[in-house]
Amino acid sequence: MTQPTHSDFHQRLASYDDEIINSTEQKSLDKMALSRRDVLKGSLNAAVIGFLGLSMGSRFAFAGENAIPPAPYIGFQPIQPRTDPLFDEVVVADGYQAKAFFSWGDPVETGATKWKADASNTWQEQLKQAGDNHDGMHFFAFPDNNNRGLMVINHEYINPTIHTDGLIYDGNGKRLPDDVKKEQAAHGVSVIEVKKDSHGEWQRVYPSLYNRRISTLTPMQASGPLAGHDLFKTVADPDGNEIIGTLNNCSNGFTPWGTYLACEENWHNYFVNHDKTDYQSRVSHHRYGISNDKNDNYYGWSTIDARFDATPDASLPHQGYVNEPNRFGWVVEIDPFDPQSKPIKRTAFGRFCRECVAPSLADNGQLAFYSGDDTRGEYVYKFVPSQRFDKTQMHNNKDILDEGTLYVGRFNDDGTGRWLPLVHGNEGLTAENGFPSQAEVLVNARAAADLLGATPMDRPEWATVNPHNLDVYVSLTNNNKRGKEFAVNAANPRPDNRHGQIIKIMEEQANPAATSFNWSLFVIAGEKPDATDAEGHKVADHLVGNIQGDIFSSPDGLGFDQDGRLWIMTDYDDDDPFMANMGCNQVLCANPQTQEIKRFLVGPRGCELTGITWSPDYKAMWVNIQHPGLSYPASDGKTRPRSTTVLITKNDGGVIGS
Numbered sequence: 001m002t003q004p005t006h007s008d009f010h011q012r013l014a015s016y017d018d019e020i021i022n023s024t025e026q027k028s029l030d031k032m033a034l035s036r037r038d039v040l041k042g043s044l045n046a047a048v049i050g051f052l053g054l055s056m057g058s059r060f061a062f063a064g065e066n067a068i069p070p071a072p073y074i075g076f077q078p079i080q081p082r083t084d085p086l087f088d089e090v091v092v093a094d095g096y097q098a099k100a101f102f103s104w105g106d107p108v109e110t111g112a113t114k115w116k117a118d119a120s121n122t123w124q125e126q127l128k129q130a131g132d133n134h135d136g137m138h139f140f141a142f143p144d145n146n147n148r149g150l151m152v153i154n155h156e157y158i159n160p161t162i163h164t165d166g167l168i169y170d171g172n173g174k175r176l177p178d179d180v181k182k183e184q185a186a187h188g189v190s191v192i193e194v195k196k197d198s199h200g201e202w203q204r205v206y207p208s209l210y211n212r213r214i215s216t217l218t219p220m221q222a223s224g225p226l227a228g229h230d231l232f233k234t235v236a237d238p239d240g241n242e243i244i245g246t247l248n249n250c251s252n253g254f255t256p257w258g259t260y261l262a263c264e265e266n267w268h269n270y271f272v273n274h275d276k277t278d279y280q281s282r283v284s285h286h287r288y289g290i291s292n293d294k295n296d297n298y299y300g301w302s303t304i305d306a307r308f309d310a311t312p313d314a315s316l317p318h319q320g321y322v323n324e325p326n327r328f329g330w331v332v333e334i335d336p337f338d339p340q341s342k343p344i345k346r347t348a349f350g351r352f353c354r355e356c357v358a359p360s361l362a363d364n365g366q367l368a369f370y371s372g373d374d375t376r377g378e379y380v381y382k383f384v385p386s387q388r389f390d391k392t393q394m395h396n397n398k399d400i401l402d403e404g405t406l407y408v409g410r411f412n413d414d415g416t417g418r419w420l421p422l423v424h425g426n427e428g429l430t431a432e433n434g435f436p437s438q439a440e441v442l443v444n445a446r447a448a449a450d451l452l453g454a455t456p457m458d459r460p461e462w463a464t465v466n467p468h469n470l471d472v473y474v475s476l477t478n479n480n481k482r483g484k485e486f487a488v489n490a491a492n493p494r495p496d497n498r499h500g501q502i503i504k505i506m507e508e509q510a511n512p513a514a515t516s517f518n519w520s521l522f523v524i525a526g527e528k529p530d531a532t533d534a535e536g537h538k539v540a541d542h543l544v545g546n547i548q549g550d551i552f553s554s555p556d557g558l559g560f561d562q563d564g565r566l567w568i569m570t571d572y573d574d575d576d577p578f579m580a581n582m583g584c585n586q587v588l589c590a591n592p593q594t595q596e597i598k599r600f601l602v603g604p605r606g607c608e609l610t611g612i613t614w615s616p617d618y619k620a621m622w623v624n625i626q627h628p629g630l631s632y633p634a635s636d637g638k639t640r641p642r643s644t645t646v647l648i649t650k651n652d653g654g655v656i657g658s
């Protein structure tokens with residue numbers, strides 16, 4: 001069976017210019033280690049200053065509803081949607097510019113090969129180059145220099161375009177081993193050093209000892225309640241402590257101690273369990289949608305890589321790889337300032353198809369991390385570490401993420417809500433119900449949440465926290481196949497929800513550790529009431545939203561800047577006739593107080609907009625163009641398209657959005 005070969009790519013430009021912009025001196029490992037020690041000592045703590053855009057000291061005191069910040073000013077003129085089927089650029093508001101900054105295949109690690117336009121780079125070459133499908137990302141300033149930083153960027157999955165002839169299967173229905181290796185190498189995370197040049201423009205630094213690729217082939221440490229547990233043991237890792245690689249790193253989070261948190265979203269698409277009886281008996285497989293049919297296994301890795309075949313094999317210790325899927329779906333903590341550090345899978349966060357892990361930090365050091373489980377009818381979660389963040393002794397924070405309480409959200413129709421603790425022994429989370437210990441609660445967090453009566457949501461994707469009042473915003477991207485399993489409710493009000501909504505959660509007393517909250521719908525996305533379709537008919541009522549400003553569908557990426565502007569990024573199929581008025585995917589800017597929304601950027605046809613981060617002065621913003629459909633960033637109608645991080649600046653050098 002041969003899958004699409006992307007033969008629609010005509011001649012490829014061998015001469016495509018893929019020069020790395022900037023070269024700078026190698027730093028000695030000694031100097032690097034010194035910077036790292038400075039971070040750990042907290043002597044020069046840019047990581048804290050940059051957290052949520054404010055220093056700890058400048059945060060509003062939380063006197064509840066009284067602490068209302070001034071409405072953030074949105075200074076740009078909104079742009080029109082782009083409905084041209086051949087639109088193949090990034091357009092931004094007047095007075096701004098956008099340029100391609102970091103594309104799939106760009107060299108990352110020292111000694112990397114240049115990207116080849118015919119996609120003939122080998123898997124060994126791919127291991128040192130930028131991965132595919134850029135998604136969540138975060139900028140970390142160096143402790144002593146805001147003009148120098150490390151960008152950490154997720155590579156969620158792969159497109160057939162990473163191979164010259166797409167995803168090939170041989171005559172026996174097997175993938176080609178080197179192709180699978182290349183796909184595994186193209187997943188994961190890039191760490192790239194960046195700095196402002198003498199003209200004040202952000203450039204990559206290459207080579208740099210910080211530049212690093214983490215992939216599905218990188219060894220990682222298991223940590224927290226599942227480390228060493230039987231549910232983590234496999235034939236290759238009988239101790240259950242070392243996991244090879246990370247998968248489907250969608251959105252992200254970060255910590256005030258300067259580490260990056262990569263999330264593992266649709267990891268189930270890589271696994272198969274052929275044994276129907278075993279599959280049905282195993283909640284950790286069927287509740288998460290692992291394939292039970294080899295022909296339905298999206299990537300086909302299991303056809304040649306035993307690790308992805310989770311069918312139990314009684315002849316092997318730990319039944320082979322039946323537990324391998326248990327080792328994905330977590331939060332991966334990465335220390336970008338220590339290139340030798342081993343990524344750590346933090347299992348106290350619970351396991352699901354985790355889109356994001358948005359941090360919240362109160363003045364008293366109380367942390368919470370908010371997550372969506374992006375599948376129809378799944379839940380919104382938060383993890384509250386037991387310990388508070390210690391800003392005076394940074395090394396005290398090293399293992400904060402291993403202990404805490406995982407909660408799942410219940411959104412009552414009256415606008416109140418509860419965080420339900422997923423704690424063994426509570427509310428039926430007992431052995432009789434399949435939860436003999438906290439390990440099962442965490443591995444099967446979805447099933448535990450079912451039991452507690454969490455509210456099924458319309459595909460929860462990103463969350464973000466307003467740095468001025470700690471309100472939490474969660475995108476519920478869409479849901480047009482609600483099915484019988486769950487009915488509409490106040491938080492998910494449309495039966496055929498093509499366009500999605502953003503929900504706002506206000507924790508009791510703005511306390512990240514609160515167990516009750518109020519919620520409201522910040523915006524229901526969709527058409528204007530007077531909109532017409534391609535035939536000139538008024539659009540159906542359920543397609544109409546309540547946007548004050550520019551229309552969009554399917555909110556996905558979210559982020560707050562330091563002034564309190566809410567940035568919204570979209571992910572819909574721009575070929576879908578329901579999206580005819582929406583045009584290509586977009587970035588919008590919202591005022592959280594007035595609810596005014598303005599379109600700031602439109603991306604090339606076929607792409608989704610995702611990932612957002614800023615320089616410490618908020619005068620540079622980066623967003624990701626994921627899976628562009630035509631030939632972006634070459635935009636020549638010939639070159640294969642490449643997922644790309646785009647740098648946005650204001651022509652007058654001002655703050656983005658101002």
Ligand code: FEO
Pocket residue numbers: 156250251265355374461
């Ligand atoms: Fe990776 Fe739900 O987006």
Ligand code: CA
Pocket residue numbers: 250355461462556557571610
């Ligand atoms: Ca997403």
Ligand code: CA
Pocket residue numbers: 461477556571
């Ligand atoms: Ca999405």
Ligand code: CA
Pocket residue numbers: 571608626
């Ligand atoms: Ca995507």
